[in-house]
Amino acid sequence: MSQQGYVAAPPYSQAQPGMGAYQGGFGSGPTQPLYGHYGGPPQAFSAPPAGMMKSSVAPAASMPLSPGSSQYNPNVQQNGSHPQSYPAPPAVSAPYGQPPHSLYNSMASPGQPPTQQLTNQMSSMNLGSHGKFSMCSFYFLVQGLQSPPPPASSVMPPGLQSPHMSPLMSPPQSPPASMPMASQSMAGTSMAGIGRPFPGPPPPGPGGFQQPGLGSAGQPGYPQQAGQFGGYMAGPQQNMPGAFPGAQSAMAGPQSAMAGPPQKKLDPDSIPSITHVIEDDQVKQGGQVFTTNIRGQVPPLVTTDFTVTDQGKKCISKLFFMLCQRVLNKQCEDTLSSVRELIYLSLFSVQTPLYVVNHGDTGPVRCNRCKAYMCPYMQFIDGGRRYQCGFCNCVNEVPVFYFQHLDHMGRRVDFYERPELSLGSYEFVATLDYCKNNKPPNPPAYIFMIDVSYNNIKSGLVKLICDELKTLLEKLPREEGMETSAIKVGFVTYNKVLHFYNVKSALAQPQMMVVSDTAEMFVPLLDGFLVNYQDSRAVIYNLLDQIPDMFADTAESETVFAPVIQAGVEAFKAAECSGKLFIFQSSMPTAEAPGKLKNRDDKKLVNTDKEKTLFQPQKGVYEQLSKDCVASGCCVDLFLFPSQYTDIATMADVPSHTGGSVYKYSNFQIETDGEHFLRDLRKDVQKSIGFDAIMRVRTSTGFRATDFFGGIYMNNTTDVEMAAVDCDNGVTVEFKHDDTLSEETGALMQCALLYTTIGGQRRLRIHNLSLNCSSQLSELYKSCETDSLINFFAKSAYRAILNQPLKNVREILVNQTAHMLACYRKNCASPSAASQLILPDAMKVFPVYMNSLMKTAPLVGSTELSTDDRAHQRLSVMAMGVEDTQLLLYPRLIPLHNIDVNSEKPATPVRCSEERLTDSGIFLLENGQSMFLWLGQASSPDLIQSLFNLPSLAHLQGHMCALPELDNPLSRKVRSIISGLLEKRSNSMKLQIVRQKDKPEMLFRQFLVEDKGLHGGASYMDFLCYVHREIRQLLT
């Protein structure tokens, strides 16, 4: 069987051959392949994934030179100068994990025999960045070959065993053996309207799930399962249309999910706990230094506080490259396992800046063939006159200006003086070849576009924004070492028409220019529209004072939206700069203009095959706008203040393709939402950001980047374009390995991000990473980074629901969970009773995350959820980094009633389950998006007095959204916990105070993700039992 055969397709987008052979659902439909592909009809394996097929869009006319493009001529070699901004070499010498020449040597040696399929393993030597700056680096998921073997697996407690499942995993089990468990676990499932997830008819699409050709014949892993599984499962399905385990069911309790005979109640503490995993890792690795030069070293969890050093050099504070691996093999055979890797790139995290390297007028030294940038994987030979590229093996001449002698180790003598030779992450100064129209870029601009229609005026929002901008504009981000910000600012107000303002410093009063022809948007003034804040401060102040009064008596309630974005694009084009639009919009644009929207919300579509249309943006105007924005480096941030449906799926389309954010404040009221909004605005305006970016990921032979997820735009299958990239945006990259990899050299990747700094400099940010490879599947499981896996699954599932019924997507998630775990059981775990659920240690909390993902609003078909909220969450997650998805899917629930007010240690969270709440307790819950203070009905009056200065709970007012500032230890402690969290998270959160048994408590309860979902979805315990049963089926 050819290796190419099974690696080809990403799971959600294409048919994958050879993955079939077992029925995905519960047997009612025709056979479906193992792994889902959420996409449409089967495609050729080599076709780009569906998500990248935006190619109907023609390349923009004036695209910047991409890091990958070949316009730059790297062969020019003269110019002996090599200006260096790299500081003096560090005193410490930082050896690599392996001698530098080994790479070259092994490259020269014959490759692995073709039959030896290497499971890709990650791990690596990874490079972070240098002390002065930081930023990148990686987080990988991987554990390396050198790490001490962790406990291989978690064996589930006896409670999860069912006694009648005797033999190990050898002979096929007779289906009835697990029947009691199955039917019973779902007994009492009352399908109250929602979720018909896993089972059900085959997907309607033209063959999305059809059995691809390679089919069952060559499936050593799971022979014959289709029939058995299907037939067997058909029964239970009748009883539980909502096979999403426990979906909306009235589960009698966890124990009922267990084997038939009466059994003592399973201790919830006995199933793997995320809070324990996080805590253990923090204890073990917290506060430690993680160095990037030891190949195969496993990094701490994303939740752990630790320090990273790049190549043993100076410290940086966080890792931002996330890598992970998926075990998605069609055949669970060691020799034929297909593994996908993911890498999550947070290209732009804050911290200290990176070293900047300048190779002079000719630009960065690059490989002639593959265009990879000079990096630690380039092996110098021939006395330093040539170097061999680690990515494509091409031997290149060293440019004269770059020549340096080699030492006795074969290493350049200037090794430690050059970040590009000794570090994982650094930046190159980009030459004019990398600039749009071969001209250096102008500094970026921020345009504030304020909807001054009736709603926004009446709510006081316009005045709030104007007042805030006066101080906020003093804090625009600055280039390192600069006194003031180079960012220009401009102002527009609008309702059905647009008002532009001339705020030139020479003016005594700002001047307004009105454009009422919204169909042909243009910017009526160039000079004086985008200005330096410092120079024009007086005029801008004047303007900001006047705006609320100018529109105080407005009766206009209709707005436009697309023309507002268009105006921003035109302004950037005219000023030849990139930048960001901050749009403050109150409602759906219904005024007669391009991009006018109408209410298309339809709850009747929920749980039908047409539900996906609720998530799909309206095509046409907005599609073209996204393209225009990206071509002009125009990022759009949307602040929405809706009182009803606004078609967020469409309104957020442009922000979600331009690296922008969407903030939503439903039924905005200044008293309760004002501070929350202002915190968001402040963070957003001040955050670290780059513009007009384009990214290319290069890899060594044998594997390649195949799919990208994020707030990005793609015209082709390799160049990832972003109008802006900031510290909160994560791009998840999926890699596929389709040829033999070498255990000796590992797998190399280089990510190059070309962008414009906030000071208007063109830079290339380079991140390098080397991964271990292993032919042992068990190594792969050992190195798995569950947080990254989850980030990937969330993004791919959220993308899939644009094209597929939700129930198919959920079904695929369950199947993938079961298969990854079954594959481990079959190939890596030591023999044990089949009745035991065995989880790889690094993935032991994987099921709880997957279950939580399936219960998120976008994936739950419930008419009780707002369509806009679902669309909003879907789009937010698409651009999230690993830390954010981890927190979103497993919120922190912190008990406050017994907190040690004198302790410096952070409060320890407990599991997200109702069982952890107590009537007399007070808990804080947050997931990065929402924050609740939950008050048990029997809370002690002392506590209430300390926190609220009220005699009892009954005196608590309904709309409180902050704790009063009281001078007692508990109040100070709790407020400091809350403010600490608000500071730390990328979004500000509104504190919602809920009393036990009050109606708003329902909002809080949906975040108790270990419990049965409020709108459908199984409890963690039920899900585990369900997955266990699936695994057993797969292994028979």
Ligand SMILES: [Zn+2]
């Ligand atoms: Zn090359």
